[in-house]
Amino acid sequence: MLHDLQPDALGPHGQAMTDAVSACVHCGFCLPTCPTYRELGEEMDSPRGRIILMKEVLEGRLPPEAADPYLDRCLGCVACEPACPSGVEYGSLISPYRARRHQDRRRPVMERLRRAMVAATLPHPGRLALSMKLANWAKPLAGFLPRGFRPMLDLVPDRLPLREPGQERHTPEGRPIRARVALLAGCAQQVLAPEIQRDAIEVLLANGVEVIVPEGQGCCGALSWHIGQGKRAVEFASANLDAFGAVMGEVDAIVTTAAGCGSTMREYGLILAGTGREDEARGFVEKVRDIAVFLRRLGWDPAPPEFPEPVKVAYQDACHLANAQGVIDEPRGLLRSIGKVELVEIADPRICCGSAGTYNLDQPEIAAALGRKKAQAILETGASLVASGNIGCLTQLRHHLGLLAGEKAPELVHTVTLLARAYRGESV
Numbered sequence: 001m002l003h004d005l006q007p008d009a010l011g012p013h014g015q016a017m018t019d020a021v022s023a024c025v026h027c028g029f030c031l032p033t034c035p036t037y038r039e040l041g042e043e044m045d046s047p048r049g050r051i052i053l054m055k056e057v058l059e060g061r062l063p064p065e066a067a068d069p070y071l072d073r074c075l076g077c078v079a080c081e082p083a084c085p086s087g088v089e090y091g092s093l094i095s096p097y098r099a100r101r102h103q104d105r106r107r108p109v110m111e112r113l114r115r116a117m118v119a120a121t122l123p124h125p126g127r128l129a130l131s132m133k134l135a136n137w138a139k140p141l142a143g144f145l146p147r148g149f150r151p152m153l154d155l156v157p158d159r160l161p162l163r164e165p166g167q168e169r170h171t172p173e174g175r176p177i178r179a180r181v182a183l184l185a186g187c188a189q190q191v192l193a194p195e196i197q198r199d200a201i202e203v204l205l206a207n208g209v210e211v212i213v214p215e216g217q218g219c220c221g222a223l224s225w226h227i228g229q230g231k232r233a234v235e236f237a238s239a240n241l242d243a244f245g246a247v248m249g250e251v252d253a254i255v256t257t258a259a260g261c262g263s264t265m266r267e268y269g270l271i272l273a274g275t276g277r278e279d280e281a282r283g284f285v286e287k288v289r290d291i292a293v294f295l296r297r298l299g300w301d302p303a304p305p306e307f308p309e310p311v312k313v314a315y316q317d318a319c320h321l322a323n324a325q326g327v328i329d330e331p332r333g334l335l336r337s338i339g340k341v342e343l344v345e346i347a348d349p350r351i352c353c354g355s356a357g358t359y360n361l362d363q364p365e366i367a368a369a370l371g372r373k374k375a376q377a378i379l380e381t382g383a384s385l386v387a388s389g390n391i392g393c394l395t396q397l398r399h400h401l402g403l404l405a406g407e408k409a410p411e412l413v414h415t416v417t418l419l420a421r422a423y424r425g426e427s428v
Helices: 008-021 035-040 048-057 064-073 091-104 109-121 125-144 145-152 186-190 194-207 222-226 228-244 259-265 276-284 291-298 331-335 364-381 391-408 415-422
Strands: 181-185 210-214 253-256 288-292 311-315 341-344 385-388 411-414
Touching: 008 048, 008 091, 035 364, 048 064, 048 091, 064 091, 091 222, 091 228, 091 291, 109 125, 109 222, 125 186, 181 194, 186 194, 186 391, 194 210, 194 291, 194 415, 222 228, 222 259, 228 276, 253 259, 253 291, 259 288, 259 391, 288 291, 291 331, 291 415, 311 331, 311 364, 331 341, 331 415, 364 391, 385 391, 385 415, 391 411, 411 415
Parallel strands: 181 210, 181 253, 253 288, 311 341, 311 385, 385 411
Antiparallel strands: none
């Protein structure tokens, strides 16, 4: 695409942004992969349309307010990237653009308040747990709350699972150490599903992997990066470079159990551009692995035992695994390695479920439409259990499957939880 953009004028992310604009040739291969284009049918709600809008704003030809509604509706699922024959790295354009726009954008008061509440709680497990307890008490008053706050209550579980204090190092007993990893603990996942980390550690230990959970780590920065809070994203990324840097020399990989976290950590080179830590970030990124990728490459020793009874499992592709990281075959391979598991596919597997970080809070109508469609597609598989590699997908789909099927809804678990159940000899 022809443009008048000057990379140096766009700051430290300027080259990545202009490269994305230059690579787009208006071919339209991205359109059928884009959830909002499929839902709304508007050119400006497609990746191609949004690239034009961002280019026009950055060139000074279009007021940014005119582009805001269309760019706000982008999920950031990057389903357009693997579909693009020209290799447009759309995520390298929209996230830095949002960070630039965030600096001088004035949103309505209630929207600013809601976004500030989310940004102040989600990345911090203690605050998040407290806010969810308070939200449960507020559910009977939902009708009196401002409209923008109600979707937040819909996604709050009635009861939070018990969080257990963790330890920093976990070593396999009675066998040689095959590998050593540093594990990202995450933030929201610690509160909503702490069993995922426990199950991940259990599966890794069963395969001779020593696990270090570095002290001082925190949120990966995904929330801040995707909603335009670039400075906060830099702070989170820098803190994690420090925390994981203390053990980088002794680990074979940095393992994540959340697709959104892994995807963001693999963008640290972009997020930290202009900070002087780019080389450090690139070395960090080279070691980041989703747990499914790490286990698949490591190989089982021993393989998980088969389940006592046959079980039909549907695998839900998290966008930030399949689209952003290209992780498609590895989790399926792990699930197929469990005896008596019949793995079935969900229709339109690359279409987002509507979670997309905080999208189901920011754009609840579109998110709900996508969630309903994904939940219906899951029910049509006849699966009794759904596995996924992202806490956001699990939370969104649990809500919408509950609405559609009630007590007959299939159980939703993280992929690693299903593996841990097999190693424990549990039924499913």
